[in-house]
Amino acid sequence: MKILMVCLGNICRSPLAEGIMKQKISEAGLPWMVDSAGTGFWHVGELPDRRSIATANQRGIDITDQRARQFHVADFERFDRIFVMDTQNRQDVLRLAQNEAHRAKVELMLDQIFPGEDRSVPDPYYDDDGFKEVFDMLNEACEAFVSRMATS
Numbered sequence: 001m002k003i004l005m006v007c008l009g010n011i012c013r014s015p016l017a018e019g020i021m022k023q024k025i026s027e028a029g030l031p032w033m034v035d036s037a038g039t040g041f042w043h044v045g046e047l048p049d050r051r052s053i054a055t056a057n058q059r060g061i062d063i064t065d066q067r068a069r070q071f072h073v074a075d076f077e078r079f080d081r082i083f084v085m086d087t088q089n090r091q092d093v094l095r096l097a098q099n100e101a102h103r104a105k106v107e108l109m110l111d112q113i114f115p116g117e118d119r120s121v122p123d124p125y126y127d128d129d130g131f132k133e134v135f136d137m138l139n140e141a142c143e144a145f146v147s148r149m150a151t152s
């Protein structure tokens, strides 16, 4: 399975989601591929935000191999599941979808733990204290997804 994590800048939330999901699938011994992208172009080529790097580091996850890139329509074909961090990301990604198969791949990350509640991972860019909370949400959501898929 190929999984894409998507947020706005691809420097705060989706790099954490990518790092966490990679750790979970490695622990579970699953041969999956995980990547991340942003709907915006402003940070293309940049390292993850230093606060995301630090928060991941505190939990033993190194995300410094990641570089921001922009979501592209070709990603609909390259990935099986596209997890968006918030409802705006979902709207922006769905606007690029070309068919129902593309649309069906897109889902909110937090639907894994709060199905049908339309919950967003808050953007921590302007909130230094938000990163730990974001990490914990993503950790729970990735854990739920991997355990569901591993037992199905």
Ligand code: 4NP
Pocket: 007, 008, 009, 010, 011, 012, 013, 014, 038, 042, 123, 124, 125
């Ligand atoms: P992210 O956070 O979407 O979680 O990567 C943001 C990063 C940058 C900006 C906004 C959100 N920005 O406005 O530059």
